[in-house]
Structure formats: structure tokens, C-alpha cells
Amino acid sequence: MSSSSFSIPKFDVFLSFSGEDSDKTFISDLYRSLSDKGITTYYKDDKLEEKVSPLGSDLTKCIEESKLAIVVITESYPTSVWCLDQLQTILKSQEEGRLSILPIYYEADPSNVRRQTGGFAEPFSKLDDDEYPSEKFQAWRTALAKLTNISGLDSRLWSDEGNMIDLVTNEIFLLVSAKPIDPLATKTSGLFGLDRHLQALYRLLNSKSDEEVFLIAIWGPGGVGKTTLATYAYEEMSSDFNAKLFVANAQEIYNKVTDTESSSSSSKEIQKEAQTVTRSTSNVSTDVIKSKVGYKKSLLVIDCVDNIKQLKDIADIAGWCGSGSRVVLITQEKNLLDEFGVKHVYEVKSLRYDEALQLFSYSAFKQEQPPTSFESLSLRAIQIARFLPLTLKILGSYLQGMGEEEWEKELQELEGDQAKAIMEVMKTNYTRANENEKIPSFILPLNSLSDESSEIKLT
CATH class of the missing domain: 3.40.50.10140 (Toll/interleukin-1 receptor homology (TIR) domain)
Structure with missing residues (x-):
């Protein structure tokens, strides 16, 4: 032969x-x-x-x-x-x-x-x-x-x-055993590390299973990429479910909404159906959600969960979902999950060193690696940004176009009073973004940032 x-x-x-x-x-x-x-x-x-x-x-x-x-x-x-x-x-x-x-x-x-x-x-x-x-x-x-x-x-x-x-x-086990992800799409979006998080989250969600309803929490500090991760997973997995709904803010469930209060497609969908419901304001949106996901295999994602009342109501909604449903909540409050006893929790940790450097370099220099003369300055910058994607993007954009001496001056100020200085950078960038449209709007809200006690984790 x-x-x-x-x-x-x-x-x-x-x-x-x-x-x-x-x-x-x-x-x-x-x-x-x-x-x-x-x-x-x-x-x-x-x-x-x-x-x-x-x-x-x-x-x-x-x-x-x-x-x-x-x-x-x-x-x-x-x-x-x-x-x-x-x-x-x-x-x-x-x-x-x-x-x-x-x-x-x-x-x-x-x-x-x-x-x-x-x-x-x-x-x-x-x-x-x-x-x-x-x-x-x-x-x-x-x-x-x-x-x-x-x-x-x-x-x-x-x-x-x-x-x-x-x-x-x-990470290789997740890569070879889970559903494929387009690495080009995540790279061109500047979403470094997203692929490994998605693979782990997919395994936890196990969307092909029709046996039971899972209540799953995505947890991590502000600016680490929880919402971005959930959004990509939602878009990729929607076809596995008979009904789907993404609520951008848990507080929307309790607010009396009007057409001018929210621009998200999911919120508008709730508003439209809410007009036909005559129950009291506090229960209207909850009832509308139940009507959409009730008794069907559903994918429901609710962001910005920050109190036990919201969590209890989300668990109640999950009880109306059909077999195989996945109810995903996104929160910064680990104590809520512990208090309520949520079993399935995915922690989104900070970027790895190599991922943080690449993301920062793309934001500051529009290339994968910083120029040689800026390497040590860039390493200081990613430490200041605590390896958080949101902070890395904004800090990189803020420093873009400055010379080495300007970088040194700015970094020294940031290292002196990190929490205050970072906030000032983001406020400056917020104004500059509105004027020049240089920064995508989805990274601008300041209230999504972590506080000064956030711990740096290299994973």
C-alpha cells in the first residue's frame, strides 16, 4: 500500500x-x-x-x-x-x-x-x-x-x-469543545479576551439542553466587559430559543416608561406591549416580560441588577419560562448572588497582560503593539487602567497623539491620584467624543466604572 x-x-x-x-x-x-x-x-x-x-x-x-x-x-x-x-x-x-x-x-x-x-x-x-x-x-x-x-x-x-x-x-479545551467563534469579528471590534470568555459562558449556558430552566449570573467589576460579553452571547445563541428579550437596565422593569425614556429596541418592545396592559405600574413590565417568555424555551438577559427585589422578581419570571430557558442577569453585586443563592455564576475577570497591552495599543496607536519608545510607558498605563477594557480604551484614546513627554506628565498625575485622575480623563474624553465622535458611545457612561477598591486580577 x-x-x-x-x-x-x-x-x-x-x-x-x-x-x-x-x-x-x-x-x-x-x-x-x-x-x-x-x-x-x-x-x-x-x-x-x-x-x-x-x-x-x-x-x-x-x-x-x-x-x-x-x-x-x-x-x-x-x-x-x-x-x-x-x-x-x-x-x-x-x-x-x-x-x-x-x-x-x-x-x-x-x-x-x-x-x-x-x-x-x-x-x-x-x-x-x-x-x-x-x-x-x-x-x-x-x-x-x-x-x-x-x-x-x-x-x-x-x-x-x-x-x-x-x-x-x-482555554484550549474550551476552544476545541465549544461552538466556533469568529476571531476576526472580536479582534476588529477590539474585544480582546472575549473569545475565551464566550467559550466558558457557552458551556455554562448549555443552550442545547431542554431539560430545565437555568438562572445564570454574569458578575464582575464595572468596565470589565460583562454587558459586551452578554450581548455577543445573546446574538450568537438567539437561534437556539423560541423567544428572546434583552433588558438593558433592570430598573426598566419598575419604571413607567414612555417613548422618550429609552432608545433600546428591547425597551421599546416592552413599551409597545405595555400600552395594552391595565395592571399597576410596578407590575406592568414584569407581566409583559412573562407574556413574551412564558411557557416557551426563552433567552432572557437583564442587565444592571443591583438589589434583592430585582433578583427575586427575575427568579419569579424564570418560573414562567418554558423548559430549556436561560435567564441571565448581569451584576456588580456579588453579595446579592450569595444572599439569594444563585448557583450558576460566571465571573468576568480583568484582561490578561498580553490582551490588555494589545487593546491599549489599538486605542492609543491603532496597531497591535506599541512603538518601541512607548513600550515602558504603555506598561505603566495598563497598570493604571487595572487591566479593565473600558478604562484601557478610554485612557488609550486620551493619550493618542501625545508625545513621550506629555505621556510621562499625564501618567505621573494618574499614578499620583489614580481614582480621581482616571475620572477626569474619562470626563475629558466624554466631551471630546461628543465633539469629534472619536469614541463609540457604548463606552462612555461613567457610572459603569469600577471603584478605587477594585482588585487587579491577571488571568
């Missing part, structure tokens, strides 16, 4: 790494962790494979048919022709939309990889210059530089290597 008659297995993950040095233990631990989760992973030592043959059609097909490639960059990675050829194929496959890429910089500085300085100043010094043409060397260098444009993990930022492996494994 010819080799072409063998079917090539499809892998969840293609693991690209150099077999040279200290990364071997990390690689084997990562592979074991992925395997324990049932994630099929292509795992071959380049020092063994490279002696057999160059990158062949079978291996190229393995790359193309994988869902994701993990590229572990160490200082020994660019000394392997096998790895460098793999990287070119991986990037080409990613550009064609075939797979996603997760770079992991293991004891390596991503900026050195990008600029090819430090340990990467002469990355191919161990290769024979006579054996490979200069065009080949340049293509490999370009591939390494391109890789750094993709959000990845820097092992130097993790004190516990095991925690980093757990994070990678859990």
Missing part, C-alpha cells in the same frame, strides 16, 4: 517546539496536560524528525488539519530548520483561516524575537550559511517577526509554571 493511501489524523493541537534545551520538561508537561483533557496533540521532537526528512506533505497536512498550533519559542527555536519551516507553514495556514496560533515565549523576550536583538540577534548562527540561500534566511526571520504580532504568553510573567500550563489547557 502506498503512503498516499494512509489517512492523516486530524489533531486538535499541533505542538511546534525545539528539542534542544530546557523547554523539554515544559513541553512534556504541557503535552501530558493536554492529553489528560482528551485534546489530541501532534507532538514530535524536531531532533528526531529532522534527521529523517525535511518538512513533508504529510506533516504539512497535519498542520493544516489541526484546529490550533502552539508555538513554543525558546532561544534554540531558530537554530532548527525543521522548526523554522514548520513556523512558515503554520503562519500561512493561519493567514488562510485554517487554524489559530498560540505563541508561548518560554524564557524568551518577545521584543527580542520581534526585533531580533539580545539572544535573537544572530538566531541562525548555528546553521550553515553555505547550505541555505539568503532568501531562505530572510523568510525565516520574517516568520519570527510575524509571530510576535499574534497575542501569546510570556513564561517570565508566571511565577508558577504549572498554573500557566493549566490556563493553556483549559
